[in-house]
Amino acid sequence: MVVYRLHYFDFAGRAEIARLLFHGAEREFDDVRYTEKEWAEFKPKTPFGVLPVLEIDGKMFGESHAIYNYLAKQFGFYGNNNLEQLEIDVVMSLMKEMEPFILEAFFETPDEKKKEELITRGFKENIPAYLRKNEKIMQDSGYFVGDKLSLADIAVYDLTNFFMRRDPNLMTPYPKLSASRKLIETYPGIAAYIKSRQK
Incomplete structure (x- = not known):
């Protein structure tokens, strides 16, 4: 093994x-x-x-x-065929596009005033734009691809967790993404891990 x-x-x-x-x-x-x-x-x-x-x-x-x-x-979290893998890659590419903003705003700007300005602007512009794109391509099933969990779902879940530390109500305008989060939080294995993480 x-x-x-x-x-x-x-x-x-x-x-x-x-x-x-x-x-x-x-x-x-x-x-x-x-x-x-x-x-x-x-x-x-x-x-x-x-x-x-x-x-x-x-x-x-x-x-x-x-x-x-x-x-x-x-x-088995990477789709069942090349088309599903492409759909997952699209979601992962959207996440990578956010990385320059995240690094600059949250980690690389030493000046606290400038840092706060970048974060505030990000929550008005960068983050809503990112979430709108994902909400648009999220399926009614609560998964980005087919009817089962994939890397795409997990990646968006993790990134939105990071943003929600600052704004717990961030996901309210995005019902499909919110439904996806609930599916992940009740997924076998992950649910137990999340529970242990909260201790």
Whole structure:
């Protein structure tokens, strides 16, 4: 049996989608979480000096989106054919388009006033635009693809979780996305993980 180890810090960040994929598939993995001191010691051993890293039978792989894609394919969360995979890739591309805004507004701007301005503007412009696009392509089933959970659903769920820390009512105008969130939160494996995460 394949042995998986997921290396990251002790918070959600770029590893949470991978964690949700593992739990959704109910596959065992070693969820390795580092302190800053531990990370400094482990960093030279990683492929690119950044986390997350997915270790498969002792071999390490970097790059978060590559990790998501691999796990989704392995565990059946990447569609049933090329067209469904394309639909998933569209959703993932929309998420990647948000990354420059997220990095600048939440993590890379040292000036607190400027940071707050960027975040406020983002909640008026960038984030609603992103959510409207996803609401438009979300199916009535509550899934982006077919009638079962995919990487696309998990990725949007995770990103909206991040935004909802600041605005808990963010999803009110988006009924399809809200319904999708409820499906994910009751999905076997994921539901148990979310419950344990809240302790």
